[in-house]
Amino acid sequence: MPKKRYDLVIQGGSVVLKESVAKVDIGISQGVIIAIEPALPIEEAELVYDATGLHVLPGMVDIHVHFNEPGLGQWEGFATGSAALAAGGCTTYVDMPLNGIPPTIHVSALEQKMSLAENTSYVDYGLWGGLVPGNLNQLSALASRGVVGFKAFMSDPGGEGADIFARADDMTLLEGMQEIASFGGILALHAESDEMITELSARKRFNNQTSSRDFAESRPVIAEVEAVSRALVFARETGCSLHFVHISSRKAVDLIHEAKLQGMNVTAETCPHYLCLTDKAMETIGAVAKCAPPLRSQSEQDAMWSAVQEGGIDVIASDHSPCPPSMKWSSDFFEIWGGISGAQSSVLLMLEEGHVKRGISLPQISNLLSYQPAARVGLDHRKGEISVGMDADLAIVNMNRGFVLTEEDLLYRHKQSPYIGRSFSCSIAATFCRGHLVYDLENGVSGTSVGTFVPRMIGGES
Structure with a gap:
């Protein structure tokens, strides 16, 4: 069976681009954004994340x-x-x-x-x-x-x-x-x-x-x-x-x-x-x-x-x-x-x-x-923007789902923060690092540590 074009498509979200917000789909292959279009063919995707009603920001x-x-x-x-x-x-x-x-x-x-x-x-x-x-x-x-x-x-x-x-x-x-x-x-x-x-x-x-x-x-x-x-x-x-x-x-x-x-x-x-x-x-x-x-x-x-x-x-x-x-x-x-x-x-x-x-x-x-x-810090050749050719690093935000931060929500080693008890009107629905789902609101943090070292790029080399 031929390999599908996209490993993942983020579909239906309001995507925060560098200068605008657009209702577009994001196509991802091997951890990199390869397409940003109003409607991508989801039959060409291995996985689809439905971001309808959500905002998609660069991580x-x-x-x-x-x-x-x-x-x-x-x-x-x-x-x-x-x-x-x-x-x-x-x-x-x-x-x-x-x-x-x-x-x-x-x-x-x-x-x-x-x-x-x-x-x-x-x-x-x-x-x-x-x-x-x-x-x-x-x-x-x-x-x-x-x-x-x-x-x-x-x-x-x-x-x-x-x-x-x-x-x-x-x-x-x-x-x-x-x-x-x-x-x-x-x-x-x-x-x-x-x-x-x-x-x-x-x-x-x-x-x-x-x-x-x-x-x-x-x-x-x-x-x-x-x-x-x-x-x-x-x-x-x-x-x-x-x-x-x-x-x-x-x-x-x-x-x-x-x-x-x-x-x-x-x-x-x-x-x-x-x-x-x-x-x-x-x-x-x-x-x-x-x-x-x-x-x-x-x-x-x-x-x-x-x-x-x-x-x-x-x-x-x-x-x-x-x-x-x-x-x-x-x-x-x-x-x-x-x-x-x-x-x-x-x-x-x-x-x-x-x-x-x-x-x-x-x-x-x-x-x-x-x-x-x-x-x-010289990482903008890969990071910081939703654009074709950039790493698929995405924060999916529900702007309409509020919550009050509790100590139990914190994942720090020591659960202390000045923001405990603070009310928020929005929440993080999911986080993708290079196309890997590393967090979602319902299931928490993924069991896999996918993070890699990203060196500074100086003079065109990284």
Whole structure:
């Protein structure tokens, strides 16, 4: 019997393309989209998924997650983290280099991480390398192994032990940018002034001021703005491409946008928690809402939404940063581990807050979650868009089926999130990674881990 033309046809859905939404069918063969037409012949398909009444979006490309392997899989691991992403409509993620033991700052650590992810991840993945004092001679080798870029901290990332991820001082940043620019790489920056934060935190703690409000006041907007400004000076000097992660303030967005208008290769990322939670959440919800930079005021959040609508934000990523519950308990808010577990909810949060409540178009939401993240880290030859020739990475969304998020819904290793109890008006009906059904609402996550490593494409090669 002759082989049918399509392994799978997604039929009857409202498909979110790069610039429009269209009622079209999607034909898939060997994990790749090979046809997008108003009506494909389903008799030529091995399998048909009926998406009538549903929306079909590109799977999210979450370029900022912390899965903490090797060494700290008890915080989160590739299996649990990727399962949560699949349930949330994410089909590709990029794991950060810190918190692992060892961190991904040399090739042997990268190899350890890759061996742990292989045959474990439910969806596809890339990896960041790290820039820390003393590892300049490792950067080119890490790039040649396919890392999407390098992460550095301008403030203390925290952690204990001999082999931890360290803050990049100014000389490390300058020389690191020179090296990264030499082979066309990109540097992702946590931009907060270490000097300012250290002094303000010391003053607070000296006076026994250790509440959530005190923590937020120790990391003011000016600490972010100063660090962004300083990094842009270094980037102008070196020609290094920059990606600012988890930007929390409109002033910082505007600095980055102005640099872009001047011709610099620079982008701004923000996270759902800065768009959906305010500093009040640290008081009402508690430690699960602690992150760095901290959550900001309602007026700051409103200004960030304006930046999203005006095109000042390039990427929305989760910054999923989990830890065991015991690390979220202390009477001293400064001692609590900072990080929000939210990756499973990113797509729905942006659909709810961006599209349903604020009227931002589905193509714009999709570009922020999928196409632009993929493009920024060199994966857009395969990921981030529903188009012929791209991987069949799809999130099927029921815009009319609401639910209230419960602890039992979460697939993280530790079922904690600031979004527990939140009502959503839409839900993820199914997720396909390269044409494989990795999640559906009725049956949960597939029993098969189909995720593969996706290296950065530089100079036309991947």
